[in-house]
Amino acid sequence: MHIEDILLAPGHGAFFYDDQAAIRAGAETDGFRYVGSPRTPGFPAIRIPAETLGIGLVLSNGSVAWGDMMGVQYSGAAGRDPLFRSEQAAQLVRRELFPRLRNANVSSFRTSCASVLAPVDGQRLPTAIEYGVSQALLRAAADAGKRTPAEVICAEFGLPIPATPVPIYAQSGDAREINVDKMIMRGVDVLPHGLINSRAKFGAEGQTFREFVRWVGRRIRDIGDPGYTPILHFDVYGWIGQEISLDPHDIARFIASIADEVPGFQLHIECPADFGSLTAQVDGYGAIVEAMRGLGTTAKIVVDERCNTLSDIEAFARAHAAHLVQIKMPDVGSLADNVSAILVCKQSGVGAYLGGSCVETDLSARLSVHVAVATQADMMLAKPGMGVDEAVSIVGNEQSRLFAALARP
Structure with a gap:
């Protein structure tokens, strides 16, 4: 060929x-x-x-x-x-x-x-x-x-043929309430992202964000199926660091207090702070992880900013400077490097979230499913777009088709 x-x-x-x-x-x-x-x-x-x-x-x-x-x-x-x-x-x-x-x-x-x-x-x-x-x-x-x-991917990286689907994480965009309802009705595994990317959305002392987290927890209980307990994953775009403090202990305490607002749910906080450089980010996130361990909270932090390429991901994973690493696929580059990034995280005992961007296409989203499933990432982003339905359909259906093909004798 x-x-x-x-x-x-x-x-x-x-x-x-x-x-x-x-x-x-x-x-x-x-x-x-x-x-x-x-x-x-x-x-x-x-x-x-x-x-x-x-x-x-x-x-x-x-x-x-x-x-x-x-x-x-x-x-x-x-x-x-x-x-x-x-x-x-x-x-x-x-x-x-x-x-x-x-x-x-x-x-x-x-x-x-x-x-x-x-x-x-x-x-x-x-x-x-x-x-x-x-x-x-x-x-x-x-x-x-x-x-x-x-x-x-499995053949070239020496991986077993997968048998377990990868949890799907949906993102809401600015239409938070309507899209949270869509996610709950569809029973997605991880929700809602929330797009907390401005001071107005985070609020003074984080109060607006705190109220949104409470509302999401209530909404799941109100309209979700019995026993439905998705992971709650919020991306705050560094606003804890900007609005609360850049002190890792203050950040850890704030995150623990947010987790207390939604008992019974696993909480992920993505990008709690931006410390300004790769080295500072690794050190800062490592300190947040340690502070959270000391508090005994079950909440987890997810690194995104300053963690772009395979070498960046290796630095965070080997330092255990996050509970999960977002592998933002277009930033990592080659799909071969994306596979290696997931494997580095797994070898280091750090969670691997295969992400990407809302600006991607149906084609790139479908191929990302094959990367996630082959490597058994901990979760993968429903993409592209911000509409929930289309992204969950594209990624979810591709995963279903893949397992049907793998099951064929």
């Missing part, structure tokens, strides 16, 4: 790229838009539609293996790659990767990733390009071997 031709197809992400710095600084909304001047380099406005770039590898058997390149919602923040632009990416891919792809051995996923995605002039490729091209290479290897992408 070899690549006979290469196609590029500009496309649309399922949400918008947002300037996190401008939003944190208090940018106001006008309908769905943010008004004011952007603060993050590369953004022409605070909120812009997400661009993607599809790459199709035309194989010698006539099939086409597709992958999608894109950034993440808050591109350019906390050490992430700059804003993704499809035309700039297309120029780089045509110039540097087309020759490599035409010589690639598509029957081996890891080998083809290593050769095609090698640095250019000593510089690593943008992670968005690695992400999309590696998707196409994984699909090509699956096609060549007449296997599912999950089976390719």
Whole structure:
């Protein structure tokens, strides 16, 4: 099997790229838009539609293996790659990767990733390009071997064929109450994210956030099926550190007090603080974990900001500087590195949450299911978009189809 031709197809992400710095600084909304001047380099406005770039590898058997390149919602923040632009990416891919792809051995996923995605002039490729091209290479290897992408991953990384589904985590976006109801009615495993990304949503001393957590707990009890006890996972975008304190003991006490508001539920708090650099983040989160252990709380913290690439994830996992690590797939880059990131977390005894972004596509979301299931991640994000229904359908159905295929004699 070899690549006979290469196609590029500009496309649309399922949400918008947002300037996190401008939003944190208090940018106001006008309908769905943010008004004011952007603060993050590369953004022409605070909120812009997400661009993607599809790459199709035309194989010698006539099939086409597709992958999608894109950034993440808050591109350019906390050490992430700059804003993704499809035309700039297309120029780089045509110039540097087309020759490599035409010589690639598509029957081996890891080998083809290593050769095609090698640095250019000593510089690593943008992670968005690695992400999309590696998707196409994984699909090509699956096609060549007449296997599912999950089976390719298991074979090449020495993993057993999985038998257990991975819990699905849904995110609400700004339509919190309606989307929480949708999540409860669908019985998702982990909810609701909450998008607590501004001072208004967090509130003075965290009171608005605290009230929302209480409401979610009550709502589950009021309308959920008997015995339904999902994990409660809230992303606070560093606002505990900004509004309460950057002292790890103060942060731990605040999180423990939030857990007390929802007895009977496992609580996850994602991105409690941003300490400003990778080293400071590892040290700070490690101290929060220790302080929480001292308090005896069952709540867990999840790292996101400053934890982007495989090497970043290795630093947090080996230092046990979080209870769970969000592996934000477009930031990690190659799917091979995403697999390695999950395995590093599992080997270190740290939870692996295979995440990503609302700006992804149906194609990237479906392939992420194969990565999550093959590696038996602790949970995976329902994506793309912010509508709940579409994301849960895309990810949930792909997982169901995968296990049906794996069960076939």
